[in-house]
Amino acid sequence: xxxxxxxxxxxxxxxxxxxxxxxxxxxxxxxxxxIVNIALEGIMMVGAFTGATVTVLLENVTPAAAWYGLxxxxxxxxxxxxxxxxxxxxxxxxxxxxxxxxxxxxxxLTVYLCQIIFHQQRTRAxxxxxxxxxxxxxxxxxxxGRMLFDQVYPTFYIAIAMVLITWFVxxxxxxxxxxxxxxxxxxxxxSMGINVAKMRYFGVLVSGALGGLGGAVMVLTxxxxxxxxxxxxxxxxxxxxLVFGKWNPFGVLGAGLFFxxxxxxxxxxxxxxxxxxxxxxxFYILPYLLTIIALLFFAGKSVGPKASGQIxxxxxx
Amino acid sequence: xxxxxxxxxxxxxxxxxxxxxxxxxxxxTGRSPLSMYAAIVKGFSGxxxxxxxxxxxxxxxxxxxxxxxxxxxxxxxxxxxxxxLFSIGAEGQLMVGSIAATTVALLLQAPKAVxxxxxxxxxxxxGALWGAIPGFLKARYNVxxxxxxxxxNYIALHFNNFVILHIFGSFDRVxxxxxxxxxxxxxxxxxxITRQSRLNWGFIPVILAVVIFSFIINKTxxxxxxxxxxxxxxxxxxxxxxxxxxxxxxxxxAGAFAGLAGAVITVGTFNFxxxxxxxxxxxxxGIAVALVGGNEATGILxxxxxxxxxxxAQPLxxxxxxxxxxxxxxxxxxxxxxxMKFGIKMILDKFERKQAPTTEGDRV
Numbered sequence: 001x002x003x004x005x006x007x008x009x010x011x012x013x014x015x016x017x018x019x020x021x022x023x024x025x026x027x028x029x030x031x032x033x034x035i036v037n038i039a040l041e042g043i044m045m046v047g048a049f050t051g052a053t054v055t056v057l058l059e060n061v062t063p064a065a066a067w068y069g070l071x072x073x074x075x076x077x078x079x080x081x082x083x084x085x086x087x088x089x090x091x092x093x094x095x096x097x098x099x100x101x102x103x104x105x106x107x108x109l110t111v112y113l114c115q116i117i118f119h120q121q122r123t124r125a126x127x128x129x130x131x132x133x134x135x136x137x138x139x140x141x142x143x144x145g146r147m148l149f150d151q152v153y154p155t156f157y158i159a160i161a162m163v164l165i166t167w168f169v170x171x172x173x174x175x176x177x178x179x180x181x182x183x184x185x186x187x188x189x190x191s192m193g194i195n196v197a198k199m200r201y202f203g204v205l206v207s208g209a210l211g212g213l214g215g216a217v218m219v220l221t222x223x224x225x226x227x228x229x230x231x232x233x234x235x236x237x238x239x240x241x242l243v244f245g246k247w248n249p250f251g252v253l254g255a256g257l258f259f260x261x262x263x264x265x266x267x268x269x270x271x272x273x274x275x276x277x278x279x280x281x282x283f284y285i286l287p288y289l290l291t292i293i294a295l296l297f298f299a300g301k302s303v304g305p306k307a308s309g310q311i312x313x314x315x316x317x
Numbered sequence: 318x319x320x321x322x323x324x325x326x327x328x329x330x331x332x333x334x335x336x337x338x339x340x341x342x343x344x345x346t347g348r349s350p351l352s353m354y355a356a357i358v359k360g361f362s363g364x365x366x367x368x369x370x371x372x373x374x375x376x377x378x379x380x381x382x383x384x385x386x387x388x389x390x391x392x393x394x395x396x397x398x399x400x401x402l403f404s405i406g407a408e409g410q411l412m413v414g415s416i417a418a419t420t421v422a423l424l425l426q427a428p429k430a431v432x433x434x435x436x437x438x439x440x441x442x443x444g445a446l447w448g449a450i451p452g453f454l455k456a457r458y459n460v461x462x463x464x465x466x467x468x469x470n471y472i473a474l475h476f477n478n479f480v481i482l483h484i485f486g487s488f489d490r491v492x493x494x495x496x497x498x499x500x501x502x503x504x505x506x507x508x509x510i511t512r513q514s515r516l517n518w519g520f521i522p523v524i525l526a527v528v529i530f531s532f533i534i535n536k537t538x539x540x541x542x543x544x545x546x547x548x549x550x551x552x553x554x555x556x557x558x559x560x561x562x563x564x565x566x567x568x569x570x571a572g573a574f575a576g577l578a579g580a581v582i583t584v585g586t587f588n589f590x591x592x593x594x595x596x597x598x599x600x601x602x603g604i605a606v607a608l609v610g611g612n613e614a615t616g617i618l619x620x621x622x623x624x625x626x627x628x629x630a631q632p633l634x635x636x637x638x639x640x641x642x643x644x645x646x647x648x649x650x651x652x653x654x655x656x657m658k659f660g661i662k663m664i665l666d667k668f669e670r671k672q673a674p675t676t677e678g679d680r681v
Contacts, residue, residue: 038463087653091660096403096463097608101653104601108645109342115640116346229595236467243464281479288468295460311659 005271009264010147011132014156017260019044019218021159023238024245024252025166026077026210031247032170033203034183034196036309038099039084041235042106043208044215046080047073049110051216052123052226059126066130070155070216077212078205080106085204089197092311103235111228122227129220130155155217159256162210167249179203183305186312196312211235233288240291244298247305255294262287326665327658328609328616332623335651339643352637360630376629378507378514382586384625385523386411389578390603391621392530393448393571395612397462399534400567401547406451406466407575408600409473410444412593414576415583416480417443419493419590422500422583423485432499437522437580444576445569447473452568456561462568470600474593481590493590502585519585526574531614533570543567575603598645602628605648608655624648 023040030037037043051073058065084102087093111121118124135149170176181189182199190196219230237259244258245251266283269275275283340350355366361380363373390407397404418440425432451465485493502517534540545553546563554560578599583590606624610616627648631641654661 083653087657087660091657093653093656093658093660097656098653100405100601100604101649101656104605104645104652105649107598108642108649112342112346112640112642112646115642232595233467233471236464240464240468243461279479279483281475281483284475285472288471291468292454292460292465295464296454296458 005268007143007146009261009268011151011153012267013257013260013264014148015153015221015260016263017256018153018155018159018221019214019234020238020241020259021214021253021256022162022217023211023214023235024241024256025162025249026207026214027239027242028166028170028207028247028249028252029179029203029210030207031203031242031305031308032183033179033200034186034305034307034310034312035084035088035200035204036095036099037081037084037204037207037211038096038239039081039102039106039235040207040211040238041231041233042099042103043077043080043211044218044231044235044238045103045106045110047077047212047215048219048223048230049113049123049215049226050076050212052126052219052223052230053113053117055126055129055220056124056225059128066126066128066220069126069220070130070213073216074209074213077208077210077215079208080212081204081208084208085201089200089204089312094311095309107228110226114226123225125225126220129224130217153221155221158213158217160253163249163253170249175202180305183308186307187314187316190314196314200312211238214238237287237291240295243304244294246298258294259287259290262290323662324611324616327661328611328620328655330661331651331654331658332609334654335647338650339647342646343639343643348639353634353639353643356633356637356639357627357630359633360628361626373512374510375512375514378511378516380622380626380629381520382515382517382625383628384621385519385585386578386582386599387602387606387624387628388523388618388621389526389574389581390599391606391610391617392526392603392614393444393574393578394600394603395607395610395617396530396534396574397448397567397571398607398612399540399547400543400563401550402452402455402462402564402567402571404448404451404462404466404568404571405600405604406448406462406469406568406572407578407603408596408598409466409470410447410572410575411579411582411599412470412473412477413447414440414444414572414579415590416477416579417576418580418583419481419485419496422496423493423590425500426497427499429499432497433502433584436500436584437577440576440578440580440583441573442576444579445573448572448575449565449569452565455568456564470596474596478592481592485590487592491592492587496584496588500584501588502581503588515586517585519581522577522581526577527614527618530574530617534614539566575600602648605652608652 023044027037027040051069054072055065055069058068084098087098088095114121114123130153132151132153134151139145139149178194179199182196186196219226223230241252241255244255266286269283343350343353359365363376393407418436421436421439451462451469454460454465455462481487481493487493502519504517507516542558543563545558546560550560602624606617606620610620627644631644635641
């Protein structure tokens with residue numbers, strides 16, 4: 001693989017990384033507050049559907065349609081995640097089952113609404129998603145400029161900003177501390193006067209917002225319309241990035257970039273001599289295979305929030 | 318409420334609420350729930366309420382065809398569930414089962430009495446192998462089975478397409494050459510009594526699987542030790558049970574059920590290996606079936622028939638102007654309500670307590 005090819009891969013890799021990072025940060029909020037959110041995939045689907053739909057519908061009204069699409073995706077994610085919050089916090093549902101239900105619901109609901117709105121099993125194609133741009137000045141830096149600042153989607157910078165914001169909120173604010181305590185030992189948190197249910201609602205709704213945004217980012221940068229297979233497991237890859245990144249925002253950033261590159265590799269494989277002979281299916285498999293391998297190396301060693309996934313029983317000690 | 322009554326009442330309430338929610342969505346989107354229910358009735362029985370036509374057995378045949386694989390994937394999820402594992406891998410295990418069945422169906426030449434059982438066995442073994450991998454990773458490296466099984470589904474999907482396209486070859490890039498007659502579950506007799514539906518002998522291995530599931534779980538020491546691991550891993554280890562082995566075995570057997578489903582679809586519903594564009598939802602259908610059926614053989618059989626009928630009604634709904642995805646929405650809602658069973662039970666208990674004093678008062 002030449003260095004030139006490596007540089008060419010960057011914009012595509014960053015494009016795929018952004019939704020993974022955003023969604024995984026969402027998962028971080030949820031799990032740190034003590035709720036396992038396996039519904040990230042479904043939340044992404046809802047966000048992607050809403051983002052694409054709003055973009056299509058506003059296209060002739062405003063040139064910033066895709067940005068309204070991102071916002072709509074974010075909001076739809078929040079609304080959809082309320083279901084998970086109510087089920088797992090108020091009604092004490094098994095969080096994995098509730099999340100699975102939401103994933104099935106998302107695939108049914110989004111395509112159902114496509115049929116109602118567009119009379120087909122996908123949204124109409126939008127003519128312009130989020131546009132690439134080059135950062136003035138910075139893109140002229142040799143090598144580094146081409147890697148990070150030339151012909152990049154602005155959504156990648158949103159993802160980077162969210163990493164910093166997440167780190168600040170989770171580790172440097174009282175809110176973050178309270179939230180984390182609910183994920184480690186909710187009974188102890190409650191004894192200090194922290195409202196566990198409220199904290200967990202916060203965690204789940206933020207995960208809905210970021211997952212919905214992630215889904216909208218994905219469809220508006222990497223696709224031309226929403227279909228049932230637009231997200232194809234990215235929510236689960238985000239979940240794996242969370243484990244791989246040890247529930248830490250910077251770890252998530254690294255893991256997200258890793259998966260972004262593994263996806264980009266499948267696009268450039270035909271240009272790389274020693275990979276060109278392999279069938280295309282091999283490269284489709286690659287991101288999923290790498291996810292398992294990454295989990296294999298990190299799952300045993302990294303430990304997530306202790307109380308994550310357990311039904312909260314205020315009477316337990 | 319007694320525990321036994323709860324097991325029957327709570328899923329029924331969940332099913333009822335699921336249909337209520339589904340109807341609400343249909344109404345909110347400006348369609349008629351009545352035509353949806355007419356489609357469902359027709360999907361189950363072939364009775365056409367709208368045009369007043371009597372039973373059409375063809376629909377019954379197609380409905381059973383839809384129920385067969387999801388009963389098997391339901392057994393698959395439930396089996397792993399009994400050992401405390403949440404396996405989402407049935408979809409991929411089903412695909413690998415179907416690749417294995419395709420391989421034996423195409424490459425072997427033998428009389429039907431040998432060929433067909435070997436095809437089914439290949440499906441079972443293929444699924445078992447695909448299931449054993451996440452089981453092994455869980456037992457040996459403590460990797461969470463949920464993410465691994467999902468990833469294995471995507472790998473199976475592309476692996477399936479690789480095998481069909483590059484190894485067996487396909488002149489239309491959609492399917493392989495048709496299988497020889499000796500490999501098929503096809504039955505002219507069953508077709509003739511159901512007005513040329515696709516009904517085939519596949520229901521016999523399905524019923525056998527339900528019986529075997531119940532036998533292993535309830536009547537064998539092995540099944541008992543699997544359940545013990547599901548209830549409390551550490552206690553089971555203390556009692557001398559081999560936890561790691563049980564996890565791998567449980568996942569492999571769960572995979573076997575799903576693999577059989579793949580074989581039944583491949584040599585029953587179809588008679589060729591297929592390229593698959595995206596997951597077909599058999600795995601998630603199976604999860605819904607198992608959860609509604611309370612992870613028990615009889616419950617899974619009934620829930621499988623319910624969701625099979627719903628699937629069979631999908632094209633009928635579509636022709637009534639109701640998007641077919643409503644079936645998935647109803648199914649997901651039912652699963653969500655099953656997940657909320659503690660909450661629903663709390664509400665029911667409150668309701669019963671409110672009622673109780675008045676009856677006591679009457680007695681005084």
